[in-house]
Structure formats: C-alpha cells, structure tokens
Amino acid sequence: MTKYLISFPSDAMVLTAEEFPAVVAESHAVIAEAKAAGVYVFGGGIDEEVPPVLVAADGSVSSETYAGSVLTGGFTVLELPTREDAVEWARRIAVACRCPQELREFGYDPDS
Numbered sequence: 001m002t003k004y005l006i007s008f009p010s011d012a013m014v015l016t017a018e019e020f021p022a023v024v025a026e027s028h029a030v031i032a033e034a035k036a037a038g039v040y041v042f043g044g045g046i047d048e049e050v051p052p053v054l055v056a057a058d059g060s061v062s063s064e065t066y067a068g069s070v071l072t073g074g075f076t077v078l079e080l081p082t083r084e085d086a087v088e089w090a091r092r093i094a095v096a097c098r099c100p101q102e103l104r105e106f107g108y109d110p111d112s
Contacts, residue, residue, distance in 0.1 A: 003106040004086040007075035026096035043076035
C-alpha cells in the first residue's frame, strides 16, 4: 500500500473561537476512524512556537532553513490501497477541519 500525506497550512484554517471546539472534536473523530480502519500511520500539528533549525552533515546546527521552506499547520499520514481512497480521506479531513487539504503521495520505499 502507498503512504499519503494529507496536510494544510495554519493560515488555511480560519475559524471563530466558537467553531474551534467543534473542529477539534470532528477532526479527532476522523482520525479515530482512520485508526479503527487500520490506515493511520502518524499525524499532528507543527508547533509553530518552536523555531526550526537546520542540522548539517557535520552535526552543526543553524537557525537558517532551506529557502522557501515553510511548514505550518497540521498533517496526517495514512497508508491506503488507492489514490481514490486517499482523496476520500482528505475530503473527510477537509470537512472536519473546515479547510482544503493538500494530498501528496510518498515514493515507494520497501524498507519503510
């Protein structure tokens, strides 16, 4: 099966304070369904309070990151039999989160 990344940048989720609890509950419900279906691999939200760092091959750490590299918001990795299944799960997450989701496919790696 193929692994898929379903994600959104934090700016895409525009909610009122009143909407937020329902979105949390509904998005957690979709993730619980993915877990129950055995397709959930990993997911979470990027902690935007912690700045990213770049770690070089020599182990040095700098506050610079790759140009254009901005990662915010939330993501879910699911392992699914078809792209159509991935689109359906992305749709379900989009409904729960009240914002569109990007869908990307991981390249096959027999060791992962």
